[in-house]
Amino acid sequence: MATCAEILRSEFPEIDGQVFDYVTGVLHSGSADFESVDDLVEAVGELLQEVSGDSKDDASIRAVCQRMYNTLRLAEPQSQGNSQVLLDAPIQLSKITENYDCGTNLPGLLKREQSSTVNAKKLEKAEARLKAKQEKRSEKDTLKTSNPLVLEEASASQAGSRKESRLESSGKNKSYDVRIENFDVSFGDRVLLAGADVNLAWGRRYGLVGRNGLGKTTLLKMLATRSLRVPAHISLLHVEQEVAGDDTPALQSVLESDTVREDLLQRERELSAQIAAGRAEGSESAQLAEIYAKLEEIEADKAPARASVILAGLGFTPKMQQQPTREFSGGWRMRLALARALFARPDLLLLDEPTNMLDVRAILWLENYLQTWPSTILVVSHDRNFLNAIATDIIHLHSQRLDGYRGDFETFIKTKQERLLNQQREYEAQQQYRQHIQVFIDRFRYNANRASQVQSKLKMLEKLPELKPVDKELEVVMKFPDGFEKFSPPILQLDEVGENGAGKSTMLKLLMGDLTPVRGIRHAHRNLKIGYFSQHHVEQLDLNVSAVELLSRKFPGRPEEEYRHQLGRYGISGELAVRPVASLSGGQKSRVAFAQMTMPCPNFYILDEPTNHLDMETIEALGCALNNFRGGVILVSHDERFIRLVCQELWVCEGGGVTRVEGGFDQYRALLQEQFRREGFL
Structure with a gap:
């Protein structure tokens, strides 16, 4: 196979010596950066187009670059023995031309006295692109060395209607339903959801189920960060991280999660202090009366008792409720995070495996508590009994989509089996119908008397909806290796x-x-x-x-x-x-x-x-x-x-x-x- 230098000479016999040296230098020093022929075209294609004039179109230039790219790949193992003389680094043509009166009069032009037909600025541009690419690769290599674990990130995108956007921006959207249509969720290069829809009706409790690794937790995070559009007036809480430990007592930590109450109490203390110190200007008393009315409206005086009941239900004794949060283990701080969310009563509560952190007693209490929850819940859980106790609806994540079902988990299982059975029956019936029509078409395809009927049958086939066979999930099988031998007791x-x-x-x-x-x-x-x-x-x-x-x-x-x-x-x-x-x-x-x-x-x-x-x-x-x-x-x-x-x-x-x-x-x-x-x- 010809070398890159030979390919250049044969394809561009009139190439300037300086340009030739530049291109071969780029090919030599930057070969590791060319992950595809596109990279090579980007680096030198524009220069080669300028050299060729009108003799080569874009496709021809790309073909030349493809030949040189193939040569570089094949020559990699024996690159040290390459006979062609190449520069150690690209020549900075811009600096060379500074010493000449005319930027286009360059030395060493194949023993010919002529002006270069190549624009020096394009050489500089090509050089800058190559340098930027090398720096980017260097940064990536440095990152890999300093931090070998670079995790992928989740992302979400969705289509939105102008009507919804106008309604949201005008502030006239008073609905507490969450309706998100035609959205995608990815994790790195993996697509988790494609063209999915989710509808959360106000006041209903949704269980989100599906196989491990399909994106349930990622979906909750996309909602919690509002990467998927949740109306701005809907408050939401995602119980994901444990409470940070400090000197705040557990009960007070829960009370502070109600920011409306805390703000009113803080303002009440400030106004009362001003009035007591004689610094009031007249309007403070009216403001204070208004604050008292709001505190009474939200039943602020009953808040400590309500917080204490929640903590007790989750296993906190009276003594524990007065302990600083820093004295609790991670598991108890997660319970505290759940208590704060339950006390705050957001419009949309997002829970990810809440029963993992709880004992049986706390799980039973939580089941009873959530059955009277006033707003909307979306919970990821693999606890069938828990979902049967609290869920009014089930959302099934599978095959990059979300399917909704009314009822608890057991109802979902029965309904899903019926759906799959009906889907399979419809698919098999359509396949038989297609086969029947195809037999007619094949039989009379070349019969002139039946031509119109054949055409009619072909149109019928085209109009049939494309039904798919049932997408059966693989059965999960686990087997523990048997290292057992009979022991005489006690074991x-x-x-x-x-x-x-x-x-x-x-x-x-x-x-x-x-x-x-x-x-x-x-x-x-x-x-x-x-x-x-x-x-x-x-x-x-x-x-x-x-x-x-x-x-x-x-x-x-x-x-x-x-x-x-x-x-x-x-x-x-x-x-x-x-x-x-x-x-x-x-x-x-x-x-x-x-x-x-x-x-x-x-x-x-x-x-x-x-x-x-x-x-x-x-x-x-x-x-x-x-x-x-x-x-x-x-x-x-x-x-x-x-x-x-x-x-x-x-x-x-x-x-x-x-x-x-x-x-x-x-x-x-x-x-x-x-x-x-x-x-x-x-």
Whole structure:
């Protein structure tokens, strides 16, 4: 293959020597920047067009650039042995021409005395473009070096009507319904929603469901940041981050979330101080009376009691309500964030997996509380019982669109199955009809007497709507490797363990041997191999590497196919397995944690809230996997359906002790409901 220099000489025999040196210098020093032929055309195409005059059109110039681009790619491995003499860097032609009276009279023009036909300014322009591209690449390389994890960002776009825009700008839109039509949501290069519609009617409670990684959390964020247009007069709150810790008592933190009340109280204090100090000018008394009227209207005096009831329902004792927020753990601060949102009563409340942070008692209280919620709720949840208790509507995210269903989750399941069945029937019926028409067309296509009928049938086919077969979601299957062998009891035993804390975390640490009991004995079988899934499993993962690399570091020396096979057992396959773990959804991170936990084939599992962030299909698959596992399982969970699916015994940890509930979950739920009635929550 000819070299780039030879291609230039043959295609442009009249090329100036200086221009020739410039172009070959660009090709040599900037070859790494040419990711495609378009980049090469952008760098030197305009110059070559000027050199050719009218002898070559744009397509011809591009063809020449394509030949040189191919040569550069093929020559990359042996570039050091290239025989052509090239410059180390592009010549700054603008500086050379400064030494000449005429910017077009250049030296070294192939031993000919003539004026250059190339505009020096175009050379400068080409040089500037190349320099900018090199600087951009350098910045990107520096960013990769200093921060190897560069996460994608979500974005949203939507079509809007002029009527809606005029109504919004005029301030005449008084509706509290949220209607967003024909919008797209992307996460990096991945399209999550395309041409989607969402309609949230005032006062209804919507459950948003769908498989892990499809964009449910991203959609909530697009609404919360108003990247998707929510009318400006509609207040909204997104419970996403925990409350920052400081010296503010928990109860006061909740009260401060009602900014209207806080502003009125602050103004009331200022006016009262002015009047008491004798600095009032006459109008203060009238303003104060107006503020008192507004405070009475919003029942400001009842606010502390209402805030206290919300906190108590979420598990805060009277003593805890007076504690500074900095003294609470992250989980309790998330509960505090939920309490603030419930107290503030926004027009649109956005909740993302609210039951993840709550125990069974708090979940039951929240179900009862939200059933009388006065405004609109959009909640992402994989807790079927919770959705059955609070949802008036279900929004199903799948296939880059949103489908709405009236009713709770169980109603959604039945209606969806009926829809899919009807859709499949319509598709099959249309396929048979199409085939019937096609048979007629094929039979009489060349029959002159039937030509008009054939044409009529062809038009009928064209007018038929394009129905699609049912888009069936892949079944989720999980399987725990069976490392079980029969042990003679006891396998794992705690005897007369003294109080060393008040909760489940302490019990789990005692079982695993991470804590030594203050009294009593822990006995474990010598062949016991425990697999532990932490409630905070993400903290155990290196987010900067891919799932495959994560397993290879944890369990080195195995072929990559084995790591991929292990991840595939839990639904992390293909491109997901090589993406940074940080870019995965919460449920996908959980699946990676399961793959890591089960790799050594434990014979006993201790699972702390394993269903957090998992979609419903994966929760069902996890339950089946645990039921098929022949080893031992201790499960900490607040997911009622999952407990019923997996557990044979129910133990409640509270008050520094562990008690077996003989009647199972039904008995425990009844005890909690009775407790709510006694405490006045029901």
